[in-house]
Amino acid sequence: MKILYSNLVRNIDKIVSKYRDNGIFVVIDSAVYDIFTDCIESLRATGIRSVYKLVAVESTKSIDEAVSLWQWLGREGANRQSLIVNIGGGITTDLGGFVAATFKRGCDFVNIPTTLMAMVDASIGGKTGINFAGLKNEVGVFADPKWILIDTDLIDTLPYTAKADGYAEMLKYGLISDSDLLRQTYDIDLENIDKKLLSGLIKRDIEIKQYLAKIDRYDRNERRALNFGHTFAHAFEALAASRKIELTHGHAVAWGMVCELYLSVIHYKFPKKELHRLHSFVKEHYTAIPIGCRDFDEIYAFMQHDKKNTTNTINFTLLEDIGRFHCNCKSSKDEIYEALEYVFL
Ligand SMILES: NC(=O)c1ccc[n+]([C@@H]2O[C@H](COP(=O)([O-])OP(=O)(O)OC[C@H]3O[C@@H](n4cnc5c(N)ncnc54)[C@H](O)[C@@H]3O)[C@@H](O)[C@H]2O)c1
Structure with a gap:
């Protein structure tokens, strides 16, 4: 290729x-x-x-x-x-x-x-x-x-929201790989994109994805770093589809990353200030998903169907720090509900 x-x-x-x-x-x-x-x-x-x-x-x-x-x-x-x-x-x-x-x-x-x-x-x-x-x-x-x-x-x-969709994945690459890439990604102004900066970042993001896809093509170990934010995101997308609510993949990933950073704080003491930074950023730039506590059971049920699960447990990629990820992590139902509460209530 x-x-x-x-x-x-x-x-x-x-x-x-x-x-x-x-x-x-x-x-x-x-x-x-x-x-x-x-x-x-x-x-x-x-x-x-x-x-x-x-x-x-x-x-x-x-x-x-x-x-x-x-x-x-x-x-x-x-x-x-x-x-x-x-x-x-x-x-x-x-x-x-x-x-x-x-x-x-x-x-x-x-x-x-x-x-x-x-x-x-x-x-x-x-x-x-x-x-x-x-x-x-x-x-x-x-x-x-x-x-x-x-x-x-x-x-x-592209409309602004569609740019924000791709940008959510760019933030993900920064979070899973290095703080310099994350800093430069936060520097992008989606209303007025610096194309030279964007092209350089796209190249680096692609290199990260290609590297992870090369060492783990079938998504069993390291490649799962790319799934950071996606366990929650896929459940949000499934919920939205079942209710005929419009929700793009990128927006679901943006909110999913905030939830999974919350779990990262619980499990790996991920720096709270980075969680708060991402949470404020997502609140400001991404449309809110209408989720209340009565939706938690359904979201949890959708998570149990995620393809990344091996047995009956729900599988997450969590971060210890920027650039330091752990794949195949588990979280209890209570922790998952706590993350949803933190992000949406
Ligand atoms: N295979 C993978 O590894 C992978 C990774 C991430 C996402 N996905 C999938 O990709 C899909 C989301 O991709 P997407 O966000 O590109 O969505 P998309 O293909 O739906 O495009 C978003 C919208 O933008 C419009 N559009 C496309 N190009 C445009 C342009 N240049 N100018 C104006 N409008 C344009 C489209 O018509 C559509 O309305 C999801 O189905 C998701 O599951 C796959």
């Missing part, structure tokens, strides 16, 4: 041309289609056979949409040597990557992430998949794209 951080239109031509004879198939988020019209038109000569536009909402990451994509590929004559180009945020790269990895037992694919979330996280690390039976990312495969093309100018059209 290779990552390119330069002009994507110029580079994509070189990358995709070897697939000309077997066909290039573009899966694109309809929200960014206009931005890519010229690029797609200029690539028709290079072998783009067909374009599939999707509406990127969480319910699109479904088995029905995957079936529709497999049918489209079959109908349009794709074969195992074809190339699938996924253009969009995490919904598009997760779904498009899953479809590419399973069609004819696996085709090559390229990701062009268009959200900050997909640049720093979703398009990297080989996890692809769909939601199933009301559970997030319940079905999927590990598969790496051949190329990832990152162009930070693509985030210019």
Whole structure:
């Protein structure tokens, strides 16, 4: 897998041309289609056979949409040597990557992430998949794209909340890896982004994810550092989905990290001032999730279904300090409820 951080239109031509004879198939988020019209038109000569536009909402990451994509590929004559180009945020790269990895037992694919979330996280690390039976990312495969093309100018059209989603994962990289990276990440002003600083941080975040995914591809030990904040986050997302409340992954992660820092203080004496800093930051920049004490039992039940659990216990990544993480940690039900109380009541 290779990552390119330069002009994507110029580079994509070189990358995709070897697939000309077997066909290039573009899966694109309809929200960014206009931005890519010229690029797609200029690539028709290079072998783009067909374009599939999707509406990127969480319910699109479904088995029905995957079936529709497999049918489209079959109908349009794709074969195992074809190339699938996924253009969009995490919904598009997760779904498009899953479809590419399973069609004819696996085709090559390229990701062009268009959200900050997909640049720093979703398009990297080989996890692809769909939601199933009301559970997030319940079905999927590990598969790496051949190329990832990152162009930070693509985030210019993102609304503030979507930038904040990706930024939550950037804060996570700082918290799990080093205080200098965390400090520089807090320095980013999402209303007025310093692109040079952002590009440098994205590169460092990607290196961290690639390193952890390399030493622990199947997410059993060290890679679980990346799950920091996510045990609570996935439960919040499941709760929101069951109540038809809109909640993005990044916002859930932001609040989930505060809860898991609270557990880190209890278990590992993580510095309280960093917990308070993150809590104030999240309160200021992220929409509150409407959670009251009557929701705690349901959140706890969703946590018990988390894929990271090995036996019947709920699994967390907790921090001893910035950059010092412990994977596969347990916490009692009382501690989990206490964290929810601290953060939401
Ligand atoms: N595979 C992984 O390792 C991994 C990691 C993190 C998140 N994810 C998944 O990624 C998804 C979230 O990703 P996301 O936040 O990128 O969401 P997304 O794909 O839904 O994009 C967010 C919104 O922004 C719009 N959009 C995309 N690019 C845009 C642009 N350049 N300008 C304007 N609007 C644009 C989309 O249409 C959508 O409405 C979740 O399903 C999550 O589970 C996967």
